[in-house]
Amino acid sequence: MQITLVRGDITEQHVDAVVNAANSSLLGGGGVDGAIHRRGGKAILDECRRLRASHYGGGLPTGRAVATTAGELPARWVIHTVGPVYSGSADRSDQLASCYRESLRVADELGAASVAFPAVSAGIYGWPMDDAARIAVGTVRSTPTRVGDVRFVLFTGDALAAFEKALGG
Ligand code: AR6
Numbered sequence: 001m002q003i004t005l006v007r008g009d010i011t012e013q014h015v016d017a018v019v020n021a022a023n024s025s026l027l028g029g030g031g032v033d034g035a036i037h038r039r040g041g042k043a044i045l046d047e048c049r050r051l052r053a054s055h056y057g058g059g060l061p062t063g064r065a066v067a068t069t070a071g072e073l074p075a076r077w078v079i080h081t082v083g084p085v086y087s088g089s090a091d092r093s094d095q096l097a098s099c100y101r102e103s104l105r106v107a108d109e110l111g112a113a114s115v116a117f118p119a120v121s122a123g124i125y126g127w128p129m130d131d132a133a134r135i136a137v138g139t140v141r142s143t144p145t146r147v148g149d150v151r152f153v154l155f156t157g158d159a160l161a162a163f164e165k166a167l168g169g
Helices: 031-040 042-054 093-110 129-142 157-168
Strands: 002-007 015-022 065-069 075-082 114-117 149-154
Touching (some): 002 129, 002 157, 015 031, 015 093, 031 042, 042 065, 065 093, 093 114, 093 129, 129 149, 129 157, 149 157
Parallel strands (some): 002 149, 015 075, 015 114, 114 149
Antiparallel strands (some): 065 075
8 A cells, every 4th residue: 555645625635535523513614525525516515415315314433534525626535534532531542543444444445546535533533643644654655455546634733744754662
């Protein structure tokens, strides 16, 4: 597997699957989630609504992942995963690692060869970027998958630096 780091906007990535840092409602929000729904259009929300009605009436649990169309994005699918809210008192690292493992599992089911990830939980959900990057890179590296091209798409210079450190270390 090749892992690359890109500074930019995940909605502009030409990959098979783009991972969304969603919330359990699957109905959209701010950050990456807001950008993906804005740029991807209504088809994504429509499919999220159908998934809620058919499978996830109580919401998609933290650490799980599910795929929809990518609508008007230059990708084939969006894989929605729900990261944990950071807690200083409880260790939720396993839940964050699960987001990456489950997203890759769904990508394998779809037959996706290339996947773009954001720094899940490291925005509105408050995860410290260095730790989020360490968990992201470590989990992707140690997960068996047929995905050959994993791209971390980082919005800021600080995020990129944290992922460079995690990849080098
Ligand atoms: N492309 C790449 N990275 C981005 C983009 C973008 N277009 N926009 C933001 N980031 P966040 P979370 C970065 O908050 O912490 C939503 O309301 C951002 O700078 O998107 O998992 C959901 O509905 C940060 O480094 O996701 C949930 O309620 C990283 O992406 C909640 O936020 C993740 O930030 C999820 O929070």
